[in-house]
Amino acid sequence: MTRLESIGHAARQASRTLGILPRLAKDRALSAIAEALETHTDTLLAANQRDVAAGREKGLSAAMLDRLLLTEARIAGLARDTRSVMALPDPVGTDIEGRILPNGLRLMRRRIPIGVLGVIYEARPNVTVDVAVLAVKTGNAVILRGGSETLHSNLALVSVIRDAIESAGLPKNAVQAIEDPDRSLVSELLQLDQYVDMIIPRGGAALHALCRKQSTIPVITGGIGICHVFVDEHADLERAVDIVENAKVQRPSVCNALDTLLVHRNVAQGFLPAVAERLQKSDVLLKVTSEVETTLHRAGSTIRRDLAGPEDFDQEWLSLILGVRLVDDINEAIAHIHQHSSEHSDAILTQHLGHANQFINEVHSAAVYVNASTRFTDGGQFGLGAEVAISTQKLHARGPMGLEELTTYKWIGIGDGHIRAS
């Protein structure tokens, strides 16, 4: 057995114990984790300081260093989040359906944990806690592979979590981390299909592509949002300015933020200067087609802007940049979205019922909005209580994934000597 096979084998064993625990036992472990995070704050901060110092030496950007940083307040936040997950209902054991077949066999379809999750992520120590907590809550074992930049933080966190789990009577191998920073271990993890049931990448497009390509285990891909708002000619233009501003500016670094604004030609002259004026207050940089440029120029807009290259409409900006183009009608808007959207979150702003319905029907993104900001695509906003990831694929789960999406089901047939007739 390789080192990783041993980890996989131990995870499978732990998952068998964990998978049949009642909610109270799992919640006790979560409570122990929350308490341990608080008790061991100093140890965790010290470990994190080593990562931050190393990151500074390596010349990581200020944004990266901030994502990497743990503070007393952030650790308290992690403990609080753990207790919130504890308070959520446990999906495991729910019967999705139950009926009696014509022959008298009682058939149920019951939620059970997935089994063993493999989670691959980048330099965010909060994900370590987040994922471990969601896994324990749903009775899944988890193998964590964090970014090398947070190695010491992750080791300290995982050690605290494992001790807490064990103190609550659960197998500590329910949560394991791959400590060796050797990158080939990621590839090995992606092929460990004997022991791992599901891979969740939490990171950029390159990580998702790598997982899709190399994994022999089902992968939940997503997280990449090239999001659109289409301002129809029948839109309430005042509200449209508010929505576009909210979608672009409120938190530009996240996947449900707006990337491309499509404006119906007939309302461009009135709408573009108004939205430009609003966005200028947040110092948004526009990437515009020549038509948009002409309209803004005529209106005397002084917003920062460049002429858009064709790739600019295939960008997830994750910053205060916005692509803008005109369309002839809703059909051209939908065609643009079909071609460029990552099927994350797209919106139409219109008061025209037929156009609203056409957009809902023809745009197949994980979340489709009418007269609302794309920023709502979020487990918390959708009332799921917790968010595991946001999927943009078609299988298993789409959009924000909550606890239920960390479960699968089995069919249970209860007979009384039932045999199948010829």
Next chain:
Amino acid sequence: MTRLESIGHAARQASRTLGILPRLAKDRALSAIAEALETHTDTLLAANQRDVAAGREKGLSAAMLDRLLLTEARIAGLARDTRSVMALPDPVGTDIEGRILPNGLRLMRRRIPIGVLGVIYEARPNVTVDVAVLAVKTGNAVILRGGSETLHSNLALVSVIRDAIESAGLPKNAVQAIEDPDRSLVSELLQLDQYVDMIIPRGGAALHALCRKQSTIPVITGGIGICHVFVDEHADLERAVDIVENAKVQRPSVCNALDTLLVHRNVAQGFLPAVAERLQKSDVLLKVTSEVETTLHRAGSTIRRDLAGPEDFDQEWLSLILGVRLVDDINEAIAHIHQHSSEHSDAILTQHLGHANQFINEVHSAAVYVNASTRFTDGGQFGLGAEVAISTQKLHARGPMGLEELTTYKWIGIGDGHIRAS
């Protein structure tokens, strides 16, 4: 664009039209397919004769030739099955949930087609019709890749189906086949993630392994059943004989047939000779451990049997062969199942409530039975109306997959100028 990319692109286009059709339009196409199969029976039989002749020349087994063969009755059966699918409810457009968020945003989760399916299968022309019909019913486009042994049959069937679809006003590219027998095209199909949303392999273990390994598209794996029946010491032994016989003998060539019989040591002396006597009537060959051999020998059983090698408990027999071993108790039975089961269908026969519950909880197969035959794992038996495949994986679908499992969902948010609060 390669030839396959063109097929993929055309499928994506067709799926956009198909995905928003109301049920009546799709059912009209199914009706046209059923009628066309009947009208063109002679053409189809002639094409099939070419495959059968080539198969005979190539020395295919009688079983293979039979699976390949179309007859007038079989084509009539395909038309009948098509009309049965037509009569099923359409899952597309169902709202799985709908609620109003605290901020007034109306949120729905609505079933939509997956999009484009890639189906790879072996020498069974009936699968061509089966899959095309299920895809059209659920608004999915499909790319078919059948076995080379049925090339002419498949081309004729696909041509009849495409013409029928088109006559009903649907895009004929909703159903396409890869005609070129070049095997490298299978690998290319498995990487066509830009256009294909889901791969369904219908065939043996090697095909499933190939798909898991090479595909960058989510794959539904399954179909391999190493199935167990555990006869507990508290079993009703008379009924147990009936169930074991049914599970092994009724249709031994299918994935839910019994492969390994586990018998509690305390009832072996009474049960083994009785079950051997029954199975002998169907000329079942046993693969037995030395303990089982001793018991059968003492009882004077004359059933055909070999001593089992260790790999004999990892076999999906698909024939009248049955592995038999003794276990000390339910824990040893479950441990054996954890180690050897393909997580398809496993059963306990017992009157002990605690043992029944332990088995249900600890065996995580797609279907788990108490006092019933494993042969029930089937879309028809479970009342799903149709069966796309039987999944033994954890994501998206487990066990028999019906029409619903050919759908995904999208979230729809209807607002009135809603923006996200900070």
